[in-house]
Amino acid sequence: MVTLSCADLSTREVNAALAALPDGGHAVVTEPRGRHNLAVGLTNEITVDIAGNAGYFIGGLCDGPDVTVDGFVGWSIGENLMRGTIRVRGDASECAGASSHGGTIVIEGDASLRAGISLKGGTVLIGGDAGNMAGFMAQAGTMLIGGDAGDGLGDSLYEAVIYVGGRIASLGADARVEELTADDVTAVKELLALAGFDHVDPLGVTRVASARELYHFDSVAHRVP
Amino acid sequence: MCGIVGLQLRDADLRPRLGALVSDMLVCLTERGPDSAGLALYADDLPAACVRYSVRADAADVDWSRLVGALEDELGEVVDVSHTYGSSAVLASRADDAAVLDGLARLLPSAVVVGYGHALEIFKDVGAPSEITERFRAATRGGYQAVGHTRMATESAVTTGGSHPFSPVADLCLVHNGSFSNYATVRRRLADAGASFDTENDSEVAARHIARNLADGAALGDALRLVLDDLDGFFTLLVTTATEFAVVRDPFACKPAVIAEHDRYVAMASEYHALAGLPGIDDADVFEPMPEEVHVWSR
Numbered sequence: 001m002v003t004l005s006c007a008d009l010s011t012r013e014v015n016a017a018l019a020a021l022p023d024g025g026h027a028v029v030t031e032p033r034g035r036h037n038l039a040v041g042l043t044n045e046i047t048v049d050i051a052g053n054a055g056y057f058i059g060g061l062c063d064g065p066d067v068t069v070d071g072f073v074g075w076s077i078g079e080n081l082m083r084g085t086i087r088v089r090g091d092a093s094e095c096a097g098a099s100s101h102g103g104t105i106v107i108e109g110d111a112s113l114r115a116g117i118s119l120k121g122g123t124v125l126i127g128g129d130a131g132n133m134a135g136f137m138a139q140a141g142t143m144l145i146g147g148d149a150g151d152g153l154g155d156s157l158y159e160a161v162i163y164v165g166g167r168i169a170s171l172g173a174d175a176r177v178e179e180l181t182a183d184d185v186t187a188v189k190e191l192l193a194l195a196g197f198d199h200v201d202p203l204g205v206t207r208v209a210s211a212r213e214l215y216h217f218d219s220v221a222h223r224v225p
Numbered sequence: 226m227c228g229i230v231g232l233q234l235r236d237a238d239l240r241p242r243l244g245a246l247v248s249d250m251l252v253c254l255t256e257r258g259p260d261s262a263g264l265a266l267y268a269d270d271l272p273a274a275c276v277r278y279s280v281r282a283d284a285a286d287v288d289w290s291r292l293v294g295a296l297e298d299e300l301g302e303v304v305d306v307s308h309t310y311g312s313s314a315v316l317a318s319r320a321d322d323a324a325v326l327d328g329l330a331r332l333l334p335s336a337v338v339v340g341y342g343h344a345l346e347i348f349k350d351v352g353a354p355s356e357i358t359e360r361f362r363a364a365t366r367g368g369y370q371a372v373g374h375t376r377m378a379t380e381s382a383v384t385t386g387g388s389h390p391f392s393p394v395a396d397l398c399l400v401h402n403g404s405f406s407n408y409a410t411v412r413r414r415l416a417d418a419g420a421s422f423d424t425e426n427d428s429e430v431a432a433r434h435i436a437r438n439l440a441d442g443a444a445l446g447d448a449l450r451l452v453l454d455d456l457d458g459f460f461t462l463l464v465t466t467a468t469e470f471a472v473v474r475d476p477f478a479c480k481p482a483v484i485a486e487h488d489r490y491v492a493m494a495s496e497y498h499a500l501a502g503l504p505g506i507d508d509a510d511v512f513e514p515m516p517e518e519v520h521v522w523s524r
Binding site: 133 | 497502511513516
């Protein structure tokens with residue numbers, strides 16, 4: 001195991017040391033004290049434990065590693081994640097998982113506004129509440145909000161699906177509540193197991209998806225005669 | 226971008242360290258906008274009825290002692306020079322504030338009073354936070370409340386006048402991260418009602434909007450709610466008076482804000498790492514204000 005202290009190393013030095021680890025490697029990043037851009041752009045299959053509160057873009061652009069933050073994080077945790085897992089033991093600020101293409105982002109606490117914005121295939125699992133505009137323009141992938149969702153949930157959704165365990169303050173434009181199928185319940189059970197959440201009833205979640213009033217690419221059907 | 230920091234002390238033992246703490250917080254946010262920076266410090270070391278004036282002269286080699294002598298002759302009151310920093314100085318006097326402001330304008334036509342009040346002192350200029358805090362020896366200064374700003378200019382030019390904080394009336398101070406989109410309209414409306422403006426800056430419009438509503442009797446929290454009603458755009462605002470410290474964010478929370486409440490202080494910063502060096506931060510209640518929430522702390 002390697003220990004990398006943010007008190008001694010620049011962000012570039014921390015990230016270079018992480019990138020140099022072989023697959024299966026393990027690093028602990030100490031004294032993050034809100035540092036931005038830790039563990040970004042990693043393509044190795046390593047385990048990174050960030051021992052404290054971290055800043056913006058933690059784990060962004062990664063393709064492989066499993067990153068855990070033992071604290072809260074700032075904006076855009078796991079932005080553009082491709083593959084791997086990012087777990088936040090505390091709360092996450094705005095834009096959690098923005099544009100992530102793959103992998104899984106687990107937030108054990110609450111997420112602030114615009115969680116899962118422009119999701120492109122990733123999985124965003126929030127144990128607590130999510131702020132306004134969660135899933136805004138999410139194109140593909142899955143979100144699960146264990147607690148309550150704020151205003152404008154799923155505004156302008158495309159193919160992504162959002163499951164909500166608690167109450168929904170309001171739906172965004174073109175988002176609608178759909179019937180929960182057996183396949184949904186199976187999918188939610190798998191997501192809960194992945195996240196390690198045991199406080200959400202898979203039979204009691206609400207499924208939110210696109211009403212497809214705004215989103216359609218059927219140019220023939222909408223051709224002006 | 227732009228970065229905001231603020232600190233209202235609850236523990237008097239921290240007062241001698243106020244300037245050092247807030248300088249470190251501000252320097253932390255340099256990457257959010259290094260083109261100009263400013264600090265406001267509030268201290269209660271002046272005798273009652275005395276007002277301090279933070280004066281910037283757009284002229285080299287100002288003879289402050291001569292200016293003060295001429296001002297004293299006019300006012301018939303003592304004027305103290307508490308600090309000089311090249312072409313900037315902090316003056317203090319018991320004389321009527323309107324007479325002091327008028328006298329300064331006539332005796333030193335290049336003078337700009339960047340802030341005044343019984344408690345408030347402001348220094349701001351073009352340059353990175355570390356340059357500004359060093360030039361004004363901020364780390365040596367004490368007090369009970371402080372506000373800082375580092376600017377990345379968007380709505381007006383990079384000038385000393387366009388830098389923050391904005392302080393249109395005694396002891397009121399505003400710093401802003403973001404940009405207002407309808408500020409020209411609001412400025413015209415305020416101007417029609419008698420307000421005058423020092424700059425082309427959008428944040429000055431918000432400061433004068435708040436000053437107008439406070440003058441009309443609104444509480445600070447209500448004045449910030451009126452900003453939400455009238456001003457459109459992206460904003461996190463930190464607004465202080467001699468006794469209050471208040472934060473508001475726009476309806477979409479487009480600009481960041483983190484608050485730390487501790488037995489010894491209330492602190493606010495655009496990003497958490499600026500708070501991470503505060504004493505006892507691990508014991509603080511750290512949270513983000515939600516959109517349109519108005520938070521006010523009184524000392």
